[in-house]
Amino acid sequence: MTNEYNILINKLDSFIKKYYKNQLIRGVIFSLTIYLLSYLFFSFAEYFGHFSSSIRTLIFYGLLAVFLLVFYKYILIPILKLYNIGNRINHVQASEIISNHFTEIKDKLHNVLELALIENNNYFSAELIQASIDQKITELKPVPFVSAINAKNNYKYFRYFTLSLLFIILIYIVFPPIFTEGSQRLINYNTYYEKEAPFKFIVLNDSLKVRRGNDFKLNVKLEGNTIPNNVSISYKGNNFFMEKISNIEYSYTFKSINNPVSFNFTSNDVMSQDYKIEILSPPIILDFKIEADIPEYTKEENKVYKNTGDIVVPCGTKLKWTFNTNDIDDVKIIFNDSVKFNANKDSKQFSIEKKLMQSVNYEIVASNGFFKNESILRYTVNVIPDLFPTIKALGVNDSINRKVMYFKGFVNDDYGLSVLNFVYKNPISEKIEKIKISINTNIASQEFYYAFDFSKVETDDKHSAVEYYFEIWDNDQVNGNKSSKSNMFEFNVPSVDEIRKIEEEASKNVESKILESQKLAKDIQNDINKLREQLINKNLTEWEKNRKVEEIAKKQEDLMKLLNQVNQDNQLKNQLSNSLSEQEQAMIEKQQQIQDLLENIMTDEMKQLLEEFNKLMEEFDKEKFNELSEDMKMSYEDLSKQLERDLEMLKKMEQEQKIQNKIDDLKKLSDEQKKLAEETEKAKSKEETEKLAEDQKELNDELKKIEEDYKEIQKENQELDQPSDLKSFEEQFNEIKNEMQESQENLSNSKNSKASKNQQQSSQKMEDLAQQMQNMMQQNQSQQQSENMDDLRQIIDNLITFSFEQEALMSKLNNISFKDPKYKEIITSQLRISDNFEIIKDSLNALAMRTPQISAVINKEVLAIEMNLNKTNTSLEENRKNESATQQQYVMTSANNLALLLSEVLKQMQQQAQQQMQGSGQCSKPKPGQMPGMKQSQQSLKTQLEQMIEQMKKGQGQGNKMDKNALNKQIGKMLSEQEKFSKMLNDMKSKSGISPDAAKKLDEISKLNEQNQRDLVNKNISPQLLKRQEQILTRLLEAENSEYEREIDKKRESKEGKNEKISNPSQFFQYNSLNLKFNDLLNSSQIELNKYYQDKYQQYIGNLNDE
Known part of the structure; x- marks a missing residue:
C-alpha cells in the first residue's frame, strides 16, 4: 500500500476515536441527568410517602441496579471502545457514517476500502487498482472526516442536565428536608423512621440485651404535644397492652426469654420502629463430678460424687473436679474467697485437682464472651480431721x-x-x-x-x-x-510396815473366823444334845421335830460355808504374804501344811453324816437320829479339836514370822547404821553433822520400836497353849541402845570420829543380835522336833500295843458265845481298850498342835477308830457278836493304818533333822501321794492276791482249808495297805494343778479300790478282785503319763510367763x-x-x- 492509503486509514481511525469520545461525553451527561432526576423523584416520593423499610430496601437496590446499568451502557462501554477494547465500528462502518455526512463524496471512500481488499487478487491488475485508489484518495483529501461528528448535539443533553441540577438546587433551597430526610431514609433503608406524629416513642432501657432465661422489663417513654392513653407492644404477630406507669411511661415484662425477640410500639395508629432484644448466653455447667481419692490407711473406699459439691471427706483426700460445660471459655474454683485454681480444659471439659487438709468453702466461677467471673455454684467440703486417739x-x-x-x-x-x-x-x-x-x-x-x-x-x-x-x-x-x-x-x-500390817489383818481375819467356826460347831453339838434329851423327855410333834432338824441343818450349812470361807481366806492370806515379801521355804511349807489341813477339815465321812442327817428333814426317824447324833457328836468334837489345833498352829506360825521380821529389821537397821558410820567419818561441815545427828535419832527410834515389838511377841507367846522358849535379849538391846545414844551425843558435840566408832559397834551388835535370834529359833525348832519325834515314837508304840490288844480281843470274841459268862469280860476289855485309845488320842492332839505333818494324817483314822470303837461297844452290849467282830476289824485296820502313816511321818522328820544337822536348812515335803510309790504298793498287793488265790486253790484241791487266822491276818494287812492307798488317792485329788485327764483316772481308780476293799472285808477273794487290781495298775500308769505330759507343758509355758494369772487380767474385773x-x-x-x-x-x- 502507498503512503496515501495509510494516511487515509489514519484519518479513519481518528474519526472512530472521536466518535467514541463523543459517545462518552453524551453518556456522562445522560447518566448524570438520569441520576439527578431519579434522586429527585425518589427522595420526593420517600419524603411524602414514608415507605416502609422493605419498600425502601427495594427502591434502594432498584436505583442501584438502574445506576449501574446506565453507567455500564453509557459510560463504561464507550470508555472500553475508546481504548479499543471490545467490539467497535470498523473502517467500512466509519466510511458509511462519513459518506452520510458528506454527500459529495458518495461511495468513493467505500470504494477505496474495497479496492484495497482486492489489490492482491491475481485476477485483477494491481497497477490498475492502485491507480484507481490513488485517484480516489486524491479526491477525498480535502474532506475533513472528523467534521462528520457534530459535538454540538451534546449541548442539548447538557441543558437537560443543567435544568435538572438547577431544579434540585432550587428544591433543596426551598425545602431541604426532601433531600436531607428523604434521601437519608432511602440510604438507611434498614432503619425504621417514624412518621411524623404528635408524639414519639423513646425506649428508656440502656440496653436491649438480656441473659438467656431471664425476664426482661422494657420501659418506654412518650414525648410530644399529644399523648395517647395507652400503648401496645407487638411481637410474634400479637399485640399486648403495656403496663402504664405514669401518663408518659409504660412498661412490659418479657418472661424467661430464651430466643431473640423483635417488637415495636403502636398507639393511635402510630407505629414505632422495630426493636430487637438480643439474647446473651450465660456460662453453663451441664454436669460435674468429684472423684475423691481417700488415703488408704482410713480403710475407706474411693468415692465419686455426681452433681453435688457439698461433701464430707477425710483429711488428706485428693479431689478432682470434672465439669461438662456449654458456652464457657474458662472455669475457676475459688477456695475460701481467696485462693484461685484455674481449670485445665479438654474439649468442653474442665478439670481441677486439689488435696484438702482442712474444711473449705469454695465457689465455682465461669467466664465467656458476655460474662466474666460469674459465680455459678457455691459448696462446702467438710474435711474430717484425723483426730487424736x-x-x-x-x-x-x-x-x-x-x-x-x-x-x-x-x-x-x-x-x-x-x-x-x-x-x-x-x-x-x-x-x-x-x-x-x-x-x-x-x-x-x-x-x-x-x-x-x-x-x-x-x-x-x-x-x-x-x-x-x-x-x-x-x-x-x-x-x-x-x-x-x-x-x-x-x-x-507398800512399805515394810504397811506390808506387815496387811499380813496381820489377814491373819486376824482367819483366826476370827476359825473361832467363829468353833463356836458354831459347839452350838450344833448343843442343839443335837438338846434334841436328844427332848426326844427322851418330851413328846415332840412331827412338825417340831422337823423344825429343829431344819434349824440344825441350817447351822450345819452355815458351818460348811464358814469353813470354806476360812479355807479361802487362809489361802488368800498365804498368797498375799508370799507376794508382798519373800518367804523362806520352811515357812512356805508350813503355810501349805496348814492350808491342807483347812482344806481337808471336813472329811468325806462327816459330809456323808451331814447328808444322812439332812434326809431326816424329809422323814424323821428317831432311831436313825440317835445313831447319827452319836456319830455326829464325835465328828463335831473332832472338828472342834482340829480347829483348835489349826488355830494354834496359825498363831505359832504367825509368831515365827514376826520374829523373823524382827530379825530382818535388825539386819536392815545394822546396814543403815554401818552406812551412817561411813557418812559420819566423811562429814566435814557442821550442817552435815547436824543432819547425821537427826538420822541417828531416827535409827534410835527404829531400834526402840523393834524392841517394843519383840516384847509384844513375847507377850503373845505366853498366851499360846504351848508357848515357845523365847529369850528376852534385854541385855543386848540395852548395849545397842547405849552405843547408839553415845553416838548421837558425840555427833551433837561434833565428835565425829568417836560417833562413827560407836555407830560401827552398834551396827555389829545389831547384826549379832539378829544372829542370836535366828539361832534361838533354830534351837527351838530342833529341840521341838526332837521332842516331837520322841513323843511320836511313844505314840506309835502305844498304837501298835493298842492294835495287838484289839486283835487278841477280836480272836477271843470269835471263839466265844455271847451266852458265855466270859462274854462280859470281853465287854469290859473292849471298854478298857477304848479308854486306852482316849489317852493315845490326847497325845496325838497335843503333838498335832506342834506338828502340822501329824495333823494332816491323823484326822480321818482317829475319827474312824473312835466311831468304830463306839459302835463295837454298843454292838457288844446288844449281843451283836458278828457286827462287833466286823467293827473290831475296822478298828484294828484304822489303827494299823495310823501306825503306818505315823511311822512314815517319823521317818520324814528324821530325814529333815539329818538334813538340818548337815547344814542344809531345808526339808523335803512329804509326798505320800506320789504315783510311783502308789504303783509299787498296788503291785505288791496284786502279788499277795495271786499268792492267796493260789493257796486257796491248793487247799481246796487237797481237801483242806486255809488257816483262818492266817487268812484274816493277811486280809487285815491288805486292808491296811488299801486304806493307806485310799489316803494317797485323796491327797493327790485334793491338790491343785492336777490335769483333768489324771483326775478322771484317779476317780476311776478310787471306785475300783472301794470295790476291792468291800470284797476284802467280806473275804470275797476271787479272780474279779485280781482283775480289778490289774485295772488299778493300768489306770495308775495312764495317770502318771498324763501328769508327766502336763509337767512338760507346764515347764514350756513357764518360759513364757511365771504368773499365769497376769496372762488374763480381764478375769479380775x-x-x-x-x-x-x-x-x-x-x-x-x-x-x-x-x-x-x-x-x-x-x-x-x-x-x-x-x-
Whole structure:
C-alpha cells in the first residue's frame, strides 16, 4: 500500500476515536441527568410517602441496579471502545457514517476500502487498482472526516442536565428536608423512621440485651404535644397492652426469654420502629463430678460424687473436679474467697485437682464472651480431721498380790490404732520405761486388759511412788502418727510396815473366823444334845421335830460355808504374804501344811453324816437320829479339836514370822547404821553433822520400836497353849541402845570420829543380835522336833500295843458265845481298850498342835477308830457278836493304818533333822501321794492276791482249808495297805494343778479300790478282785503319763510367763462377761456404716464401756 492509503486509514481511525469520545461525553451527561432526576423523584416520593423499610430496601437496590446499568451502557462501554477494547465500528462502518455526512463524496471512500481488499487478487491488475485508489484518495483529501461528528448535539443533553441540577438546587433551597430526610431514609433503608406524629416513642432501657432465661422489663417513654392513653407492644404477630406507669411511661415484662425477640410500639395508629432484644448466653455447667481419692490407711473406699459439691471427706483426700460445660471459655474454683485454681480444659471439659487438709468453702466461677467471673455454684467440703486417739483406763489392785495392778481400758480412734504402751518412770533413776501392749490394729475401738507387777520396779523407802500412764498411737499417715495419754496414775509400793500390817489383818481375819467356826460347831453339838434329851423327855410333834432338824441343818450349812470361807481366806492370806515379801521355804511349807489341813477339815465321812442327817428333814426317824447324833457328836468334837489345833498352829506360825521380821529389821537397821558410820567419818561441815545427828535419832527410834515389838511377841507367846522358849535379849538391846545414844551425843558435840566408832559397834551388835535370834529359833525348832519325834515314837508304840490288844480281843470274841459268862469280860476289855485309845488320842492332839505333818494324817483314822470303837461297844452290849467282830476289824485296820502313816511321818522328820544337822536348812515335803510309790504298793498287793488265790486253790484241791487266822491276818494287812492307798488317792485329788485327764483316772481308780476293799472285808477273794487290781495298775500308769505330759507343758509355758494369772487380767474385773460381749461386738461387727454413723456407733460403745 502507498503512503496515501495509510494516511487515509489514519484519518479513519481518528474519526472512530472521536466518535467514541463523543459517545462518552453524551453518556456522562445522560447518566448524570438520569441520576439527578431519579434522586429527585425518589427522595420526593420517600419524603411524602414514608415507605416502609422493605419498600425502601427495594427502591434502594432498584436505583442501584438502574445506576449501574446506565453507567455500564453509557459510560463504561464507550470508555472500553475508546481504548479499543471490545467490539467497535470498523473502517467500512466509519466510511458509511462519513459518506452520510458528506454527500459529495458518495461511495468513493467505500470504494477505496474495497479496492484495497482486492489489490492482491491475481485476477485483477494491481497497477490498475492502485491507480484507481490513488485517484480516489486524491479526491477525498480535502474532506475533513472528523467534521462528520457534530459535538454540538451534546449541548442539548447538557441543558437537560443543567435544568435538572438547577431544579434540585432550587428544591433543596426551598425545602431541604426532601433531600436531607428523604434521601437519608432511602440510604438507611434498614432503619425504621417514624412518621411524623404528635408524639414519639423513646425506649428508656440502656440496653436491649438480656441473659438467656431471664425476664426482661422494657420501659418506654412518650414525648410530644399529644399523648395517647395507652400503648401496645407487638411481637410474634400479637399485640399486648403495656403496663402504664405514669401518663408518659409504660412498661412490659418479657418472661424467661430464651430466643431473640423483635417488637415495636403502636398507639393511635402510630407505629414505632422495630426493636430487637438480643439474647446473651450465660456460662453453663451441664454436669460435674468429684472423684475423691481417700488415703488408704482410713480403710475407706474411693468415692465419686455426681452433681453435688457439698461433701464430707477425710483429711488428706485428693479431689478432682470434672465439669461438662456449654458456652464457657474458662472455669475457676475459688477456695475460701481467696485462693484461685484455674481449670485445665479438654474439649468442653474442665478439670481441677486439689488435696484438702482442712474444711473449705469454695465457689465455682465461669467466664465467656458476655460474662466474666460469674459465680455459678457455691459448696462446702467438710474435711474430717484425723483426730487424736482417745484412751481411758482404770486400775484395780490384786486382792492377793498388792504389788500387782490389773488394768482395764478403752482405746478409740477415728480410723485405726498402731501402738499401745504402758509407760512408767523409775522413781530412783527417773528413767522412762515403755512396755508395748498387744492390740488389734485393725479395730479402731477396742477394750484392752493389762497387768503389771510393780515389784519389778526398783524402789526404796524414800522413792516408793511409781508414776505411770498408758499411751496410745493412731495410724495417721497424712499428718504423722499422733498419740494420747491416759490420766497420770501413781502406785505407792507398800512399805515394810504397811506390808506387815496387811499380813496381820489377814491373819486376824482367819483366826476370827476359825473361832467363829468353833463356836458354831459347839452350838450344833448343843442343839443335837438338846434334841436328844427332848426326844427322851418330851413328846415332840412331827412338825417340831422337823423344825429343829431344819434349824440344825441350817447351822450345819452355815458351818460348811464358814469353813470354806476360812479355807479361802487362809489361802488368800498365804498368797498375799508370799507376794508382798519373800518367804523362806520352811515357812512356805508350813503355810501349805496348814492350808491342807483347812482344806481337808471336813472329811468325806462327816459330809456323808451331814447328808444322812439332812434326809431326816424329809422323814424323821428317831432311831436313825440317835445313831447319827452319836456319830455326829464325835465328828463335831473332832472338828472342834482340829480347829483348835489349826488355830494354834496359825498363831505359832504367825509368831515365827514376826520374829523373823524382827530379825530382818535388825539386819536392815545394822546396814543403815554401818552406812551412817561411813557418812559420819566423811562429814566435814557442821550442817552435815547436824543432819547425821537427826538420822541417828531416827535409827534410835527404829531400834526402840523393834524392841517394843519383840516384847509384844513375847507377850503373845505366853498366851499360846504351848508357848515357845523365847529369850528376852534385854541385855543386848540395852548395849545397842547405849552405843547408839553415845553416838548421837558425840555427833551433837561434833565428835565425829568417836560417833562413827560407836555407830560401827552398834551396827555389829545389831547384826549379832539378829544372829542370836535366828539361832534361838533354830534351837527351838530342833529341840521341838526332837521332842516331837520322841513323843511320836511313844505314840506309835502305844498304837501298835493298842492294835495287838484289839486283835487278841477280836480272836477271843470269835471263839466265844455271847451266852458265855466270859462274854462280859470281853465287854469290859473292849471298854478298857477304848479308854486306852482316849489317852493315845490326847497325845496325838497335843503333838498335832506342834506338828502340822501329824495333823494332816491323823484326822480321818482317829475319827474312824473312835466311831468304830463306839459302835463295837454298843454292838457288844446288844449281843451283836458278828457286827462287833466286823467293827473290831475296822478298828484294828484304822489303827494299823495310823501306825503306818505315823511311822512314815517319823521317818520324814528324821530325814529333815539329818538334813538340818548337815547344814542344809531345808526339808523335803512329804509326798505320800506320789504315783510311783502308789504303783509299787498296788503291785505288791496284786502279788499277795495271786499268792492267796493260789493257796486257796491248793487247799481246796487237797481237801483242806486255809488257816483262818492266817487268812484274816493277811486280809487285815491288805486292808491296811488299801486304806493307806485310799489316803494317797485323796491327797493327790485334793491338790491343785492336777490335769483333768489324771483326775478322771484317779476317780476311776478310787471306785475300783472301794470295790476291792468291800470284797476284802467280806473275804470275797476271787479272780474279779485280781482283775480289778490289774485295772488299778493300768489306770495308775495312764495317770502318771498324763501328769508327766502336763509337767512338760507346764515347764514350756513357764518360759513364757511365771504368773499365769497376769496372762488374763480381764478375769479380775467385775462384769467380765459383759466386757467380753463388748469385745465381740467391737471385733466382729460386719455392718458397714458411713463415717458419721460409724463415729456415733463407736461413741455409743465407748459410753457403754464407761458404765
